[in-house]
Amino acid sequence: MKTFSIRIGGEAGQGLVSVGNILLQAITEEGWYLFSHRDYESRIRGGHNFTQFRLSTEPVHTWEQKIDVLVALDKVTVDQHRQDLKENGVVIYSPEIQGKTIDEPNFVAVPFIQVAEDLEQPKVMANAVAAGAIWALLDDDLGVLHTIFAAMFSSKGDDIVEGNKKVSQAGYDLVREALDEREKPTKPEQVAERFLIAGNPALASGALAAGVKFMSAYPMTPSTGVTEFIAGHAKECAVVMEQAEDEISAMNMVVGAAYAGVRAMTATSGGGFALMTEAMGFAAAAEISVVVIDAQRPGPSTGLPTRTEQGDLLYGFGMSSGDFPRAILAPGDPVEAFYLMGHAFNLADKYQMPVVVMSDQHLADSYETVEPFDLDKVVIDRGELVSGEEAGADYKRFALTESGISPRLLPGNGPGLTVAAGDEHDEAGHLVESAEERLAMMEKRMAKMKLVEEEALAPVVFGDDDPELVLIAWGSTKGALRETVGILQEQGKKVKGVHINQVFPFSKELEPILNGPGTKYVVESNYSGQLQKLLGMEFAWKPDGSVRRYDGRPLGPDYILERLEGGMQRG
Amino acid sequence: MADTKFPTTLKETAWCPGCGNFGILGAVSEALEGLGLEPSQVLFVSGVGQAAKAPHYMAGNVLNTLHGRTLPTATGAKLANADLTVFAEGGDGDGYAEGGNHFLHALRKNVDITYLVHDNQVFGLTKGQASPRSDPGQVTGTTPQGVSMEAFNPLATAITLNAGFVARSFSGNKEHLIKTIQAGIQHKGFSLIDILQPCITFNKINTFKWYRSRTYDLNEDESYDPTDREAAWKRSWEWDDKIPIGVFYKVERPTLAEAHPALEQGALVKQDIAKESIKKLIEGFAVK
Numbered sequence: 001m002k003t004f005s006i007r008i009g010g011e012a013g014q015g016l017v018s019v020g021n022i023l024l025q026a027i028t029e030e031g032w033y034l035f036s037h038r039d040y041e042s043r044i045r046g047g048h049n050f051t052q053f054r055l056s057t058e059p060v061h062t063w064e065q066k067i068d069v070l071v072a073l074d075k076v077t078v079d080q081h082r083q084d085l086k087e088n089g090v091v092i093y094s095p096e097i098q099g100k101t102i103d104e105p106n107f108v109a110v111p112f113i114q115v116a117e118d119l120e121q122p123k124v125m126a127n128a129v130a131a132g133a134i135w136a137l138l139d140d141d142l143g144v145l146h147t148i149f150a151a152m153f154s155s156k157g158d159d160i161v162e163g164n165k166k167v168s169q170a171g172y173d174l175v176r177e178a179l180d181e182r183e184k185p186t187k188p189e190q191v192a193e194r195f196l197i198a199g200n201p202a203l204a205s206g207a208l209a210a211g212v213k214f215m216s217a218y219p220m221t222p223s224t225g226v227t228e229f230i231a232g233h234a235k236e237c238a239v240v241m242e243q244a245e246d247e248i249s250a251m252n253m254v255v256g257a258a259y260a261g262v263r264a265m266t267a268t269s270g271g272g273f274a275l276m277t278e279a280m281g282f283a284a285a286a287e288i289s290v291v292v293i294d295a296q297r298p299g300p301s302t303g304l305p306t307r308t309e310q311g312d313l314l315y316g317f318g319m320s321s322g323d324f325p326r327a328i329l330a331p332g333d334p335v336e337a338f339y340l341m342g343h344a345f346n347l348a349d350k351y352q353m354p355v356v357v358m359s360d361q362h363l364a365d366s367y368e369t370v371e372p373f374d375l376d377k378v379v380i381d382r383g384e385l386v387s388g389e390e391a392g393a394d395y396k397r398f399a400l401t402e403s404g405i406s407p408r409l410l411p412g413n414g415p416g417l418t419v420a421a422g423d424e425h426d427e428a429g430h431l432v433e434s435a436e437e438r439l440a441m442m443e444k445r446m447a448k449m450k451l452v453e454e455e456a457l458a459p460v461v462f463g464d465d466d467p468e469l470v471l472i473a474w475g476s477t478k479g480a481l482r483e484t485v486g487i488l489q490e491q492g493k494k495v496k497g498v499h500i501n502q503v504f505p506f507s508k509e510l511e512p513i514l515n516g517p518g519t520k521y522v523v524e525s526n527y528s529g530q531l532q533k534l535l536g537m538e539f540a541w542k543p544d545g546s547v548r549r550y551d552g553r554p555l556g557p558d559y560i561l562e563r564l565e566g567g568m569q570r571g
Numbered sequence: 572m573a574d575t576k577f578p579t580t581l582k583e584t585a586w587c588p589g590c591g592n593f594g595i596l597g598a599v600s601e602a603l604e605g606l607g608l609e610p611s612q613v614l615f616v617s618g619v620g621q622a623a624k625a626p627h628y629m630a631g632n633v634l635n636t637l638h639g640r641t642l643p644t645a646t647g648a649k650l651a652n653a654d655l656t657v658f659a660e661g662g663d664g665d666g667y668a669e670g671g672n673h674f675l676h677a678l679r680k681n682v683d684i685t686y687l688v689h690d691n692q693v694f695g696l697t698k699g700q701a702s703p704r705s706d707p708g709q710v711t712g713t714t715p716q717g718v719s720m721e722a723f724n725p726l727a728t729a730i731t732l733n734a735g736f737v738a739r740s741f742s743g744n745k746e747h748l749i750k751t752i753q754a755g756i757q758h759k760g761f762s763l764i765d766i767l768q769p770c771i772t773f774n775k776i777n778t779f780k781w782y783r784s785r786t787y788d789l790n791e792d793e794s795y796d797p798t799d800r801e802a803a804w805k806r807s808w809e810w811d812d813k814i815p816i817g818v819f820y821k822v823e824r825p826t827l828a829e830a831h832p833a834l835e836q837g838a839l840v841k842q843d844i845a846k847e848s849i850k851k852l853i854e855g856f857a858v859k
């Protein structure tokens with residue numbers, strides 16, 4: 001697959017976001033497939049951050065380390081990133097920022113601010129200069145940028161729109177003069193309908209499509225995008241999003257709302273998740289359906305607030321004190337994020353238990369061009385509910401049944417009463433202490449786990465049926481896994497990629513794969529190999545090796561291939 | 572009592588005979604019966620502690636949650652189903668220690684629920700340790716040298732945060748308690764009722780006699796104006812030979828439900844999914 005990558009580095013608050021937004025729109029409007037991820041520091045101004053765009057005429061699901069174009073909006077970008085340039089890669093930089101001109105092949109000087117000022121335009125238009133300069137490497141005219149400026153700035157007046165057009169043309173011209181006859185990425189011909197979306201809005205809209213009615217949360221990067229998305233659409237979607245005083249409160253509000261009968265969720269990250277776990281255990285004991293998104297970031301503690309890791313798996317698996325039914329889903333891309341939210345709510349409702357959806361910063365913040373979401377594919381199953389009439393006056397919330405599922409009467413639909421408790425209880429929900437009643441209730445709850453296991457999602461598998469190498473990954477590593485498999489196949493290797501999007505309980509379909517042909521490697525973003533450990537625990541299995549990343553940066557095919565070649569850490 | 576819809580003799584209680592909790596249980600039952608409510612319309616969200624067991628002994632929906640978490644849980648339930656009459660109920664340890672942060676924010680949020688705090692000034696269930704309501708000097712299992720710090724003043728805190736309905740009552744004064752609970756239910760917004768509740772087993776200082784000889788109904792004085800915030804705040808510090816009970820402070824403020832446009836259409840749990848809006852929103856991700 002031929003792809004073209006542009007990396008723009010700069011300080012926070014410096015226009016990086018504006019240039020990025022212009023490019024994001026322009027690239028997609030021209031019909032390219034796009035994968036765009038961000039690497040940023042936990043600060044509002046300054047620091048060094050970058051955004052990367054990888055485009056192709058075919059779908060792209062991950063990033064690449066090597067880049068075609070480097071755009072330096074700050075001083076450190078050139079030195080920090082030039083080693084990632086592909087052969088013949090271009091650097092667009094500003095002598096005024098760099099404090100010097102760089103006389104090297106493929107370095108193009110574009111004094112962003114000065115160009116704007118020479119044309120008697122305000123400094124902020126440096127962003128448009130940069131956008132025009134980049135566009136010169138992608139396309140033969142600026143038409144699409146002009147359309148975007150018109151849409152972005154029409155409310156600010158024609159002068160602003162015209163100013164942006166003018167300065168972007170100047171940026172474009174500077175690059176064209178310096179590097180005239182360069183090969184540009186192939187332009188897409190037929191463009192099918194598609195979506196451009198990141199993980200956070202995909203999770204949030206998946207929840208809305210699944211009928212979430214209540215959310216409470218306390219802001220924590222990288223989950224906040226979900227919270228703000230739901231809050232922003234709460235009015236028209238008839239949803240309540242209540243910001244809590246802390247994550248303990250958020251989770252308990254969700255429990256209260258879910259008990260009252262609505263689909264309810266929260267979203268958080270590591271430390272916030274830690275504060276929620278007591279109430280998740282309560283939800284398990286009182287058999288209340290709750291959904292929690294954990295957008296992972298590197299821990300322990302607040303760790304690297306704005307970066308990525310898959311280090312919460314075993315913690316999420318533990319979830320709370322005691323034994324109880326649970327499920328953990330791990331979408332690998334925005335499409336899975338959208339549909340798995342619906343699945344999470346169905347599981348929670350059917351089995352009256354907590355369900356965790358594990359995302360991470362890489363999934364949360366990365367934009368990807370994907371097939372359109374289909375609302376008709378979203379099935380809502382609220383599990384076993386009974387009306388007041390069916391329940392009768394002697395309704396027992398925790399009636400012992402063979403399946404372990406006790407039909408729910410939502411409170412307020414009496415004459416029956418819905419009594420639920422976190423202390424051990426009898427069928428009616430009242431507190432008990434006897435060993436017999438404890439056994440009956442514990443076994444009733446755990447019986448549900450058999451059904452949850454039977455329903456576990458099969459892994460997503462790509463590549464060869466009879467592999468010599470099997471790569472196993474979970475969550476946001478899906479795109480990197482898929483591309484790695486493709487590259488190795490092109491090299492003539494027989495490879496299978498296994499993406500696990502339900503990490504607890506595992507699908508039984510994993511067993512023959514784990515014990516089947518091929519050398520097995522587990523690929524994941526954490527230090528200790530948490531997926532590997534969990535697989536080992538559930539299947540008494542050990543891989544032949546592993547690829548792990550825990551520097552806070554996302555796994556990509558380059559990294560995986562390098563480790564595979566370099567002889568791996570043993571499992 | 573025989574034909575009440577809210578019988579209190581459904582279960583054997585786990586309380587010590589003579590405990591102040593019985594008076595509260597009886598008063599809640601009579602208050603609800605008096606207002607003509609149905610058990611299925613009422614929800615008690617209680618925490619963990621001796622006090623928090625109360626809802627199990629009476630008819631009503633019950634969500635007996637974690638220690639200290641009654642208020643957020645009750646808030647979530649009320650926002651999801653505004654048609655329920657929702658109580659939060661628990662001990663002073665539950666509400667003012669473990670749940671202290673939630674207490675502060677519940678006062679601000681002004682969700683329309685009634686909060687009953689069984690205030691026995693100790694941790695009963697864990698056998699008598701100091702609570703935030705224990706007076707300085709009180710010797711307990713965890714404070715052998717005596718409580719070193721100031722007692723928490725829930726009423727002053729509530730008035731400071733401009734809570735809508737701030738009251739104190741006494742489990743030994745049934746008439747007063749019933750009246751106060753009914754006023755709390757009828758108040759639109761958050762109602763705090765701190766109920767003096769003798770723990771006869773672990774609190775040998777704040778006994779029935781101790782409270783009875785000190786409490787007086789401040790609302791009997793017709794010149795007392797419960798809308799005067801400053802006066803209410805001052806009165807909330809009276810805790811010596813005389814201890815006022817009654818409604819200290821009352822103000823109408825927008826409730827939390829009014830902050831959520833979705834709730835204009837009625838109880839959330841009765842609303843359908845806004846399919847059209849969601850479809851439109853999702854189409855917004857399309858690339859032209």
Ligand SMILES: Cc1ncc(C[n+]2csc(CCOP(=O)(O)OP(=O)(O)O)c2C)c(N)n1
Nearest residue numbers: 619620621622638662663664665694695696
């Ligand atoms: C998270 C947590 N910490 C501690 C406990 C133990 N615990 C149960 S009740 C209680 C204090 C009870 O005091 P209070 O709330 O005043 O209720 P009372 O028994 O006095 O009515 C404690 C510390 C618990 N259940 N959960």
Ligand code: SF4
Nearest residue numbers: 587590621695770771
């Ligand atoms: S320990 Fe105290 S509060 Fe608990 S039941 Fe006995 S007397 Fe009542």
Ligand SMILES: [Mg+2]
Nearest residue numbers: 662663693695
């Ligand atoms: Mg107490």
